Amino acid sequence: MEVIALSKTIKGVDVLKDINVRLESGNIYGVVGRNGSGKTMFLRALAGLIVPTTGEIHIDDLILHKNMDFPHNMGLLIEKPSFLNYLTGFENLKLLADINKIASVETIKRFMTEYGMDPESPKKVKEYSLGMKQKLGIIQAIMEDPVLLVLDEPTSALDETTINIFRNYLNTHKDNKIIVMTSHNKDDINTICTHVFTMTDGVLQETA
Template sequence: MSVTVEVKNYTKTIKGQTVLSNVTLQLESGVCYGLYGHNGCGKSMLMRAIAGLICPTEGCVTAFGKDLNNSNSFPDSLGLIIENVGFWPYFTGLENLKLLASIKGEIGEPEIRDAITRVGLDPDDRRVYHKYSLGMKQRLAIAQAIMEKPNLILLDEPTNALDEDGVSLIRKVVQEEAERGATILIASHNREDLTTLCSQFFKMNAGKLQIVEGVA
């Protein structure tokens, strides 16, 4: 295993409020990390920092050797779920993922169909996205995060809105991605998700990060 993501003394201040305070961490390939803490503690903001969606007030973050401290600088190989994914409401799941995949042009329809099938959806389902149940929408979000086989996967509440079978299936998918060698960071309030999937844990509290032995 090698270090793929490094955050050093990262502080982010927004409108005078410190939302991330002197955060330092390292993530390695093939490892699934768990991130937990109360609402508003900074979990999603840390994921945004690692994804290159925000710039630091102080400190730095690198992913696979790439500096992400400037605007419009993102990891080259990233699968991401933070809050709601912006799918087109009147397109099918397959059509949505084909449009997203066309941005990079790295995969074709067979890989997209495979990702949809892996999360328990039917790529030939003709229902448009706005007619999907909440669980189906969550499964499609997971599919878009894994379809390009990214090296870095950031998942905020990945089993949200899923039934018991859906939770089991998505956990299996996440485990397969880690076995493939991806670096995975999961933020969740679901203790069982974290203890089942993750081998290392971080706790956020008021924008500060702690490395902990497990989920309290």
């Protein structure tokens, strides 16, 4: 994936400014910065959720918003995950899995169990804690084994055990993936990211 001269202006404000970066498989890219610096907007751009004002995003030989609306084979967790409150966690994941028919029932159950969730539980999502909803958000992002993984504050509201399970997943599955994540948890950035970028007022610079 290559980001070329990417800028985004919203209501006269430059929220992303002339970003140029090449992202390659096998790496975990961390993006840090203050709230409002443009981190989430950058992730939204990578995911195809916003159209750049200027510049392009190339994925292999295709150009985002010209040859495709969204990156193919992408897992996404942006801000707080939303689900159908009247369904169980498993029912929500199964509904999402039915779209692409990649993740099997067995895969969903395995991930739920690994993340400390009971796939047979009748508990509806409306009764879930923030941590349980975050776990569900992570599972929906990774259950189809995507080659592009875009994660906005993925460890927010998670307990230490779950954070370690998640970090281990990223470390053991990064070889065939491009993983881009933001996090206010310094340990997330310091322990698993192969490259670290700082976002300041819409400007992206590599720091490590």
